[in-house]
Amino acid sequence: MPVTRPTTQFLHQLAEVAEKRTLESYLESHHIDISTKPKDGFRFDPVTNVDRETELLLRELITQQYPDHAILGEEFGQSGQSHFQWVIDPIDGTRPFLCGLPVWGCLIGLLEQGRATMGIMSQPYTGDRFWSDGEQSWFSGRLGEKRIHTRQKVEIHQAILHTTSPESVDLYPDNHFNLLHDKTLMTRFGGECYAMAMLAAGHIDICVEYALQPYDIVALIPIIEHAGGVVTTLDGGRAENGGAVVASANARLHADVLNILNA
Known part of the structure; x- marks a missing residue:
């Protein structure tokens, strides 16, 4: 079976799965189990049950839709070898997640032969999404959807x-x-x-x-x-x-x- 290039629609489908699970526990501290893992230079690097469960859901959906693709996730490492590799951080910013500050996000990226070509950053609580379809970058949120650009003339x-x-x-x-x-x-x-x-x-x-x-x-x-x-x-x-x-x-x-x- 040939390796298949993913669609932008699938990026958003993954984001929806991550948003649903993370929002079930966000601002509900009694639903969050916290532990720590080693990280050079930091005495505390939190990880939660929500991180792990969200990554498992994303892995399951990717495997169903693109069984030939490899996956690298923060919580469960690497699986598979492929021209395409999904790279997942189910909650980037676990510290603000635990503090109730909505600057964390769900990160889902795609490598093609080792180079990042597509990606989405979703902030479930605000409803903001930033993504690249492989050619252009976009934002969607409460103010609508639009292409986004960096400041080209700033010094x-x-x-x-x-x-x-x-x-x-x-x-x-x-x-x-x-x-x-x-x-x-x-x-x-x-x-x-x-x-x-x-x-x-x-x-x-x-x-x-x-x-x-x-x-x-x-x-x-x-x-x-x-x-x-x-x-x-x-x-x-x-x-x-x-x-x-x-x-x-x-x-x-x-x-x-x-x-x-x-x-």
Whole structure:
């Protein structure tokens, strides 16, 4: 049986499954079982029963629809080998999920021969979805549906900078994040995957994250790239494998950011 390219409709079908399960427990702390797992540089990296159960539901649907596709998930690792690989983070931002702050999201991305080509970020509580169909990037929510674009003319002194946590910055003491902070308009913290989506939508201009896994970034790469942005590792390579990752609104800004961080 030949390997089949997925449809955008299927991306949304997966998002609906993730939204339904996560919303059953969001803001219902008595329905959430919390544990922690090892992560370098962090004394607490939460995982819940909701993460695990949501990933299992997504895996089941993918296997039913595309049995020849491989899957990599945060909670249950890798299964299968294929030209296509789904990369799943059922709840990206488990900390804000536990705090009742709606900046977490369900990330579902697709690799084609190791390169991120399609992806969706869904925020179930707000009803926002950001996705790439493989060619363009889109937003849908309470204000309707539209194509999204990064800010193409913004320069470093006008740029809004985001990183999720100062803890991650401290993992790379030799980079010049503070210098980047001084050269930009303002810096914000705590946005998780929602900040990357806001970059694609033209509201944030630079996202720097120092400790990403593939399931943290694969879904977001095509959303940002097909909106006009750039995503690489800190050394300028492809970001599908995670690590220290920089996303910028345009190529000129991205070059400036990398020069500052690696000065």
